[in-house]
Amino acid sequence: MRVILAIALLCLLIATTASVEAADFQNILKQPVIETTISLGTSTNELQFEPNHLEFEAGKRYKLRLINPSTQKHYFTAKDFADSIWTQKVEAGNVEIKGAIHELELKPKAEAEWFFVPLKLGTYSLRCPITGHTEAGMTGEIIISAER
Ligand SMILES: [Cu+2]
Numbered sequence: 001m002r003v004i005l006a007i008a009l010l011c012l013l014i015a016t017t018a019s020v021e022a023a024d025f026q027n028i029l030k031q032p033v034i035e036t037t038i039s040l041g042t043s044t045n046e047l048q049f050e051p052n053h054l055e056f057e058a059g060k061r062y063k064l065r066l067i068n069p070s071t072q073k074h075y076f077t078a079k080d081f082a083d084s085i086w087t088q089k090v091e092a093g094n095v096e097i098k099g100a101i102h103e104l105e106l107k108p109k110a111e112a113e114w115f116f117v118p119l120k121l122g123t124y125s126l127r128c129p130i131t132g133h134t135e136a137g138m139t140g141e142i143i144i145s146a147e148r
Contacts, residue, residue: 028117029088033063038140040106040128041070045131049126056118059147061088064114067105074138075128076104081142084120091115092147118144 039050045067056062068074088099090104093133104112126140127133 002117014134028059028061031061033115035063035065037067038064040068040074040075040076041138042067043069043071045072047071047136047138049127049128049138049140051145052126054126054140055143055145057147058118058121061117062115062118066104066106066109066112068108068110068112071108073105073107073130075130076106076126077129077144078124078126078140079103079143080122081124081126084124085116085118088115088117100134114119120144121146 036054038054041047042050054064066076079102082100087099087101090101090112092110101114104114106112121144124142124144126142128138130138
């Protein structure tokens, strides 16, 4: 009997903790979104990200606008970063994509908006893996820091 009671209490505790987390999450989604823009390449076709350093705070909600003002396609490749965030959605043109995203390819003049919540603290690398681009300096750094 005592064991059953202990298990029941434990289950209740787990259920309560889970519901608190779900409530926190609902609150995160109600937060105003913080907007940042990153340019993949430049209008003069320089092979760089602008800015090449991004910093986000864990637990806040962001809208990262990605633009490609150049005449060639570029990638936003930061897989470890992508694994450390919760993606709400990506909007591009008239399409809204929900669920995990690992990499984005932007054609010339393309634009996309990535809505996410950073979760795991760390320093992550960003690059464009198109032949020659990483080598030419199309790299960057993304930091997820603790909430201030
Ligand atoms: Cu590139």
